Amino acid sequence: MSLSSILKRAWFRSLQRPMNILVSPAVIPEQPIKELELDVSQPIYYVLSHYSATDLTLLHQQCLNVGLPSPLVDKDDTDYLFVLRKKRIWNKSTNYRRHHPKLTHILDRQKDNPELNVQLVPVSISWGRNPGKEKSLFRIFLSNTVGGIGFLRKAIIIFTLGRQSFITFGKPLDLNPLLEYSGSKDHRTLKLARLLRVYFHHQRSASLGPNLYDRRTLMKELISTSQVVDAISHESKKKKITKKEARKVAKKYAKEITGNYNYYVMRILETLVGWILNRVYDGVQVDNVERVRGMARDYELVYVPCHRSHMDYLLISYVLYHQDLVPPHIAAGINMNFWPVGSLLRRGGAFFLRRSFAGNKLYSAVFNGYLNLLFNKGYSVEYFPEGGRSRTGRLLQPKTGMLSMTVDNVLRGRKKPLLLVPIYIGYDKIMEGSSYLGEMRGSSKKSESIGQLLGARKTLKQSFGRVYVNFGEPVCIEQWLDTHQENWRDSIGDFDERPKWFGGKIKQLSVDLMKGINSAAAVSPVTLIALVLLSTPRYAIDKEELIVQLNLYLKILRNIPYSSDLVIPKGTADEILSAAESLNAVHRVQQSMGEIVYFSEETAVLMTYYRNNILHLFVMPALISSCFRYYRSLGRSSLKNNCLILYPYLRNELFLHWDQDDFEQALTHCIEFMISEGLLIERANKLWRPEEGSPEMRSFLILSESLQSMLKRYAIVMTLLVRYTETEKSFTRRDLESSSQKLAERIAILYDINAPEAFDKTIFSSLITILRDEGTITNSEDGYLVVGQHIKELQQITASMLPISTQQQLQQMVV
Secondary structure, X not given: OOHHHHHHHHHHHHHHHHHHHHOOOEEEOOOHHHHOOOOOOOOEEEEEEEOOHHHHHHHHHHHHHHOOOOOOOOEOOEEEEEEEOOOEOOEOOOEOHHHHHHHHHHHHHHHHOOOOOOEEEEEEEEEOOOOOEOOOHHHHHOOOXXXXXXXXXXXXXXXXXXXXXXXXXXXXOOOHHHHOOOOOHHHHHHHHHHHHHHHHHHHHHHHHOOOEXXXXXXXXXXXXXXXXXXXXXXXXXXXXXXXXHHHHHHHHHHHHHOOOOOHHHHHHHHHHHHHHHHHOOOXXXXXXXXXXXXXXXXXXXXXXXXXXXXXXXXXXXXHHHOOOOOOOEEEEEHHHOOOOHHHHHHHOOEEEEOOOOOOOHHHHXXXXXXXXXHHHOOXXXXXXXXXXXXXXXXXXXOOOHHHHHHHHHHHOOOOOOEEEEEEEEEEOOOOOHHHHHHHHOOOOOOOOOHHHHHHHHHHHHOOOOOEEEEEOOXXXXXXXXXXXXXXXXXXXXXXXOOOOOHHHHHHXXXXXXXXXXXXXXXXXXXXXXXXXXXXXXXXXXXXXXXXXXXXXXXXXXXXXXXXXXXXXXXXXXXXXXXXXHHOOOOEEEEEOOEEEEEOOHHHHHHHHHHHHHXXXXXXXXXXXXXXXXXXXXXXXXXXXXXXXXXXXXXXXXXXXXXXXXXXXHHHHHHHHHHHHOOOOEEEOOEEEOOOOOOHHHHHXXXXXXXXXXXXXXXXXXXXXXXXXXXXXXXXXXXXXXXXXXXXXXXXXXXXXXXXXXXXXXXXXXXXXXHHHHOOOEEEOOOOOEEEOOOHHHHHHHHHHOOOHHHHHHHHHHXX
């Protein structure tokens, strides 16, 4: 061993002890071998951006921790290199040519040995996550993000930020395109070095984002944009005030809207959210974030999660921070801007919007202008497409205002494409459960306040299980428009008015995003238990029968999964039951003939929320089972026809992702699965339901029951429509909504679980909108509803999927 090697090894060894004490990095991904598909039996070369002995020591330590070969162990198949160096007086270039021979060797080795898989793994190490303000002393002295730094500055950074460090392993670079390059060997090496430099530049942007803005400077820039200047002029003429007064109003709106992102407040909120998640919840399960991490370098990101709880506001920021991604600027309702929470949220990245712009063109222009500035400056943004928190557990119909402004920005022309990231958020238990029930039963919504915040202290003493965050398939707006709207690029740069296709495509895109959220659903123990028990007559079931049903549902999820993004519980049915029981979501009672698992009346009402989180995942087998509630047997064609007739209504309400042809194909797979499980019997060219009294029949009925509340709602509306048609009575949409809601409430009180979602007016309003969109009902010129001719057939098919007793109840009550 050479003297230089001995001295180098001694130097690195001397750094290990202080590094162990001062540095505690987050490794991303947590399992790089598995998630990046690294082969430790093949050559691995680690690439770092700048030469740094401490970074190399940290890489050595973490490689040993995660099972990767260390770059500091003398092996032929493992080594390291750097692509940049510190800029000094005597060298103006930051390019690090010392390791170019090593890059050449790597390329030659792969070319001469095609059986080898030479893995060139880029590794990014960041100390702290503060991008710094555009003019900040912090960036001058403590930031290590601008380039290589000296020994003293690095020592201070390690001492102050060592426990806020991140080490991110990237996917190995594909060397094949370079090997096929026809240029010289030196040119090929330079090209690889340039690719690595670009990679680290983009990785820094994905991790830290652009420099933070000064709020006052940004507000001045916002008020000076042509969009806001025109709106000020319009406001002045409309309200007959001076431009100075109108400008003052615009400044007031800007102050109300704009965020004031502060890294240190963000760190405080991150610590607070982490404390809550570990005290009240059992942590956060994050899935499929690697797809976002891979795209963050090439796209501007817009996160569009579903909205379940107030916890959602900072949850996504917390998750992204710990995944070495930039926390976004978050669109929050103006109701959250109360002392002292509003100020904290504003400094944590929130910006505020009113529930309605109500024709206020100046406010709309200021808000739209601010959103455009965020996009154009490269900040990631988060907003909730539903507009508010769901009180029923199902996705709400999307609001399109924020999405319209986002697509507007694309039509203004962009350097980087915009990527919409749908996110599913789920909770074993939500903190607001009891208040949701009260609101749906008619109680007025309590305004957010400091008093309400102090009252939440009791909540901190309870356990709410786990939180689930699953990132769905991202949607690139430009690519989506290429597919769905021909010649849309002709509208780029046209600021006078929106193109004619705009409204329809925005609605279609918003629905696609909701489908993406549902496709990324995470099934939890509580949601699965709720789905089973709420399908039993008295919300109680024998424990062994429950285990059988849970195993059936797990088989459905694994053998005919709703989507590839679906997250399924990893435990057994017994473990799922134990997990739900530990949260007091379910109770057991010992009886002489065996244990009984049950919901109390109050718990059952709340559990409808969690059942609705995953109902769409079982809609196909439940629909098939429901077709046999009245018939003992059906031909395949009749069964498929009945399902296909109802599918458009189910698809629009539950945001199901299949189109009509895909649904028919999936229907065939589901039928075959049910035959293999004994849930359907095929004989004499017909499909038969299981034998009466058999265990399969019991499972079959429980499965069909999960869809009964929806089918009952359909039957109520369609029965009323048929009755209106038969009596030739004129009626409006409001009449139909009111009658449907009152009838559903009466049936729920007399015969069913008295759950507010059974007669929620918004759900009936959405259903009637779906009926109109499908052409089942239309509006006459005088404002009355006109019913389509096929309503009778639709009503009969729906009614046939309900028990005889329910059909009789409907006929008696609809007079």
